[in-house]
Amino acid sequence: MATRTLVTVSAGLSTPSSTRLLADRLTAAAARSLEERGEDVEIRTVELREVAHDIVNAMTTRVPTGELRPVLEDLSRADAVIAVTPVFNASYSGLFKSFFDVVDPEDLDGRPVLIGATGGTPRHSLVLEHALRPMFAHTRSVVAPTGVYAASEDWGAGEGGGRELSARIDRAGRQLAMLVDERVPGAGDPYEEPTPFADLMSGLGG
Template sequence: MSVRRIVTVSAGLSTPSSSRLLADRLTAATERSLGDRGIRARVRTVELRDLAHDVMNAMVTQVPTGELPGVLSDLAEADGVIAVTPVFNASYSGLFKSFFDVVDQGALDAVPVLVGATGGSPRHSLVLEHALRPLFSYSRALVVPTGVYAASEDWGADDEGARELNERIERAGRQLALLAADHERSGRDPYDEPVAFEDLMSGLGT
């Protein structure tokens, strides 16, 4: 079974956070869709609040330290990225922006990215189009057509509201899975994901 690497980035500041909840649901939808295609997802979930000091240090010194180098390395090797931020002042959070400011230029070139955001009011949903999509387009990422915004009221929505949010999540997950399935990282090591021994033997007679 082939493998695709998915890195999920959540910029939620509280524990638990609605941003992490949305990130987890988008990740699960992507995993399911990849599984339907016979592809296994290898997921790393990154909580930016745990990296806040490392991110700020890297902004000042231009040298990533602590856990940040490993996260940046995984991001550069990703076949797909899920990026979710809370909305502050009608835009992404400062921590979210600072993290992607320290990502190497070109690391997201042609990488599929699914954008998501959470906020208190549905009127902030346009943050997906006027802030998040331009940010990743500037990085030359492939932003999936469907972004997902979840307002506070969506989490306690009635059956229809919950169904609409779930449909957006599933559609976005399918779109990311489709792009990630076809993504080829530059310099992919052909021995990085060797075929399992049982798969090699499955076509041989006894």
């Protein structure tokens, strides 16, 4: 059985960061669900702050260099992508958007993607729906139904003690695993190379 590769993209800027923490938990949940299905899993985690200069260079030259090149190669071969950003000004961070601006959209076409975001207040939870989901819809990715937003209070404070966040993470991980299992690697668009009209008509001759 082929190994399933998960590429996790974290746009956190601090060390440690809640964005990386959420990314790691989403990755663990997805990997666990795949392993329960009998799959082997390989994980590649990318901290965007570590390749920030290369991202800027690629935006201005359109040529990926340095550590960014292997990151993009890994992304193009991934069976699924987990993408997590902090919320800046009620949207994804500039670093997060810049990275996906230099990713070839064809590399995300049909790719299962799990989206996540972190912020200081629950008020920004809709960032998943008004910013991240439309961005990945534009690249024709297959986005898991459950996205996970984690505010500061979700990490264990309050009556829920973090249980609600854990439940969302587990559900999102299961959904991503299902999408990975359903995906046929390398399957092309059946309408991309249609049968020529002349060939269709050739069988109609008397």
